[in-house]
Amino acid sequence: MSFTDGRRSVGARRAAAALVVALVIGALGATAAQASTEDLPSESAAQRQGQQDGGSGPEANLGLLFGVYIVTWGGFFGYVFIMSRRQREMRREIDALRGIIEERRETEGAGW
Amino acid sequence: MTLENTAVLPAPVAEGPRGFVRDGLLIACAALMAVTLYLVFFWAPTDANLGVSQRVLYFHVPVAILGLFSIVVVGVASVAHLVTRRESWDSVAYSAAEIGALLTSLAIVTGAMWGKATWGVWWTWDPKLTLTLVLWFIYVGYLMLRAYGPRGSQGARYGAVVAMIGAIDAPLVYYAANLWRTTHPSLVVGPVAESGAIDPRMAVALVVALAAFTLLYVYTLIERYALRRSEASVDELYRRTA
Numbered sequence: 639m640s641f642t643d644g645r646r647s648v649g650a651r652r653a654a655a656a657l658v659v660a661l662v663i664g665a666l667g668a669t670a671a672q673a674s675t676e677d678l679p680s681e682s683a684a685q686r687q688g689q690q691d692g693g694s695g696p697e698a699n700l701g702l703l704f705g706v707y708i709v710t711w712g713g714f715f716g717y718v719f720i721m722s723r724r725q726r727e728m729r730r731e732i733d734a735l736r737g738i739i740e741e742r743r744e745t746e747g748a749g750w
Numbered sequence: 751m752t753l754e755n756t757a758v759l760p761a762p763v764a765e766g767p768r769g770f771v772r773d774g775l776l777i778a779c780a781a782l783m784a785v786t787l788y789l790v791f792f793w794a795p796t797d798a799n800l801g802v803s804q805r806v807l808y809f810h811v812p813v814a815i816l817g818l819f820s821i822v823v824v825g826v827a828s829v830a831h832l833v834t835r836r837e838s839w840d841s842v843a844y845s846a847a848e849i850g851a852l853l854t855s856l857a858i859v860t861g862a863m864w865g866k867a868t869w870g871v872w873w874t875w876d877p878k879l880t881l882t883l884v885l886w887f888i889y890v891g892y893l894m895l896r897a898y899g900p901r902g903s904q905g906a907r908y909g910a911v912v913a914m915i916g917a918i919d920a921p922l923v924y925y926a927a928n929l930w931r932t933t934h935p936s937l938v939v940g941p942v943a944e945s946g947a948i949d950p951r952m953a954v955a956l957v958v959a960l961a962a963f964t965l966l967y968v969y970t971l972i973e974r975y976a977l978r979r980s981e982a983s984v985d986e987l988y989r990r991t992a
Contacts, residue, residue: 699867702806702866706809706864709856709863710856710860713855714852714856721973721977728984731987735984735987
């Protein structure tokens with residue numbers, strides 16, 4: 639059996655790089671989104687004012703956006719991280735078990 | 751242990767597509783996700799009524815749709831396993847169920863956060879929300895059945911029954927907003943979505959987001975499938991060393 643450890647670790651590094659890029663773009667995007675709320679159409683200005691009066695202005699919504707962003711990406715990357723760790727454990731276990739079996743086979747072969 | 755038992759080691763398990771396919775998929779996924787984030791945060795207009803919170807749509811809708819799609823994958827793979835008796839189909843079904851449970855959990859959590867911001871409540875017993883919760887319980891039930899129920903083909907058969915119930919629930923969740931009067935907004939993507947329900951630029955961003963999350967789903971499914979096959983290999987080796 640040939641497990642591609644190298645390839646997998648490359649994949650993990652790329653996944654980590656993708657996460658960093660996603661977080662940076664997300665942070666920039668959230669800043670842009672906050673800025674864009676200042677340019678909303680005039681018909682929503684009264685409503686925005688009402689939201690601000692009620693204590694839930696655009697900044698509160700930005701927190702929500704960050705929350706959803708973190709939950710979604712945290713969920714996905716957490717799952718992939720747990721999966722890759724479990725895969726490494728499995729590979730180690732398979733190697734150890736194959737070693738035991740080979741060893742037993744050699745011992746029994748020598749006994750003959 | 752006799753020599754006969756150890757003479758032939760289990761054949762290497764098929765781990766799914768080769769490494770370069772997976773790496774290519776991951777790179778394509780990361781690139782499309784970067785495009786999605788650009789479209790969502792810099793290109794798509796801000797909703798006049800909901801403001802910034804509307805941008806939750808681009809994350810919430812793809813994970814919810816893929817959560818529904820995943821139970822259909824579980825059902826189809828389970829039926830294929832029952833027909834062909836191939837273990838690989840059962841591995842696909844189990845892997846899709848685990849990812850589907852994650853996606854449905856994310857859809858419920860992000861939906862609750864959005865609901866709190868727009869409706870003022872975390873949860874309401876709306877038909878669409880309730881049926882989504884039922885789907886989540888079906889996923890959890892399937893995974894618990896596979897973990898604690900009978901092993902081998904019998905467990906796979908029981909799991910297939912649960913998966914088929916889930917596959918019936920999926921279209922009900924999708925059409926709930928059209929079948930019943932619900933608080934949940936009507937469909938914005940798919941065959942029965944109202945035309946012009948959202949701004950064309952928002953629709954483009956949503957479709958690209960859906961494509962990016964679909965690629966991520968495929969990549970995660972391939973990885974989970976490979977892990978499932980490794981687990982099967984370990985079980986086989988333990989059986990031989992016992």
